Amino acid sequence: MKRDTIDLIGHQYGRLTVLKEVERNKYARRFLCRCECGKETVAYMSNLRTGHKKSCGCLRDERVSQANQRDLTGRRFGSLKVIKRSEKKSKSGKANWTCHCDCGNTADVLSDRLLNGTTSSCGCRRAARGRELAADTNTRYRVDGVMTTKLKQKMRSDNRTGVKGVVANVNKKGKVKYVASITVKGQYYYLGRFNSLEDAVAARKKGEELYHDPYLNGSDDKIK
Template identity: 40%
Template sequence: MRKDLTGRKFGSLSVVELAQPDENNDRKWICKCDCGNITHVYGYSLNHGHYKSCGCQHAAKRDAGLKQHINADTTFGTRKSALTSKLHKKNKSGHKGVRWVEARRKWQANIGYQGRQINLGYFNDKESAIIARKAAEEKYHKPHLEDDV
């Protein structure tokens, strides 16, 4: 026998009524969240605390955590974690910020700093582009990495 959950409150969810059975003959409860959204949840999940909202609280908490992480990770508009991250899987040069530009038939070096891309130039050989990129890392990134030490 199914317990009647109508009118009960589970976190931010208020149980409105029992929904009609679906194609698997499963029955869920129709719940209204404090934010105004309607969601369908199994009674077991409500009773055991698996669902406390329609998901709105999770999204708000996630967004707040992401904003906090970005603020803690950012110095002078540059994200420190991006400076030490691995190479992208499609990188063919073996070095960050160095790529082959087929249209010019040259190697290009660039560096990201404070939310913008700085073009370091085009080079005939990959080694020159790598040297330019490493010099730019010393100039732009190294001071921010040393802030943590």
Template identity: 25%
Template structure:
């Protein structure tokens, strides 16, 4: 199984070989890798596969250097949201890891950099905060089965996020307000407003049903 990874690139690491070492309890797989920076390293295979290890260590150094820069965001809620997102996906000791990293949810490589995360989302964050308040502004994934990427995240109030979470548990698509209608063999989109369910239509393609739901959210939820 691990041999199949030879030649693949995960994060900054290109896997060139696989070997097994006995740690006294069992044989563990280790990958020999070439990092983008040029270093050759030997790393735990499970750590590379899960995304916990993405480089020879140069990425960590860059992150530390970035944290030392004076972007003035340390201690802010926006910075905490970025850090919490990464912790849930890559720290297997975090209480939320089983629902995120444990399910294979990752953060896009661009957002390894806080500056890039800020560049992409800070303006929309400020707009949402102005409307709903800082403590009521959360980062929500549109499709909970997909990664943290620019086209799969939005800002949502805690109430909407909690409501969406309950709805997702009852859908067949994993997308809030989109479910499969068996008799019609189509995707049905709907939205709930003040305890009233508003039907948005039936669609052949899941993407179109999801888009109809997004448009309705803007209309009814702002």
């Protein structure tokens, strides 16, 4: 179904019931909705249909207050031990907890950062790990100014061809084109645009021989 013929009026998305369309342009459509809590809110069609918007905001408020009610006193998260609820709340109203770190520092940490494992020290662990990593990376992976680990890195997430350095694009006519490229020393090299995946892969292979091999050969013993 074409996007601009979809009728959302009367539909229910989470707590929202769609009342009427209030805006429509080339890029988006917006609808006035009534929430179960009684408030009205305007939502983008895309947010409704993907489930990104399910209430006027009351749903999130409830979740936050539920998380805030949880008592974390005495619990341990990594190097942190929770001492008490902090007086300070975050801007969004989330609870903060005063924690003792094993290193001796005290830190205020948000509930969800403790619970989902994002924060497990006052910051001392991350600092130490960062220093180790930096030292390690510099001595082991830097060959002639090129980060060899980067050359062997996994494919980028927007790559849909399954081949590193080859991205599939669909043009206006719906035709698929394959663009081959390579990045060395932070420099992007365009290798060409092809109708077939095979040609693009071949171009990328040539590019690798041309740009990468001088850096990779002889350095393998230094790469994990």
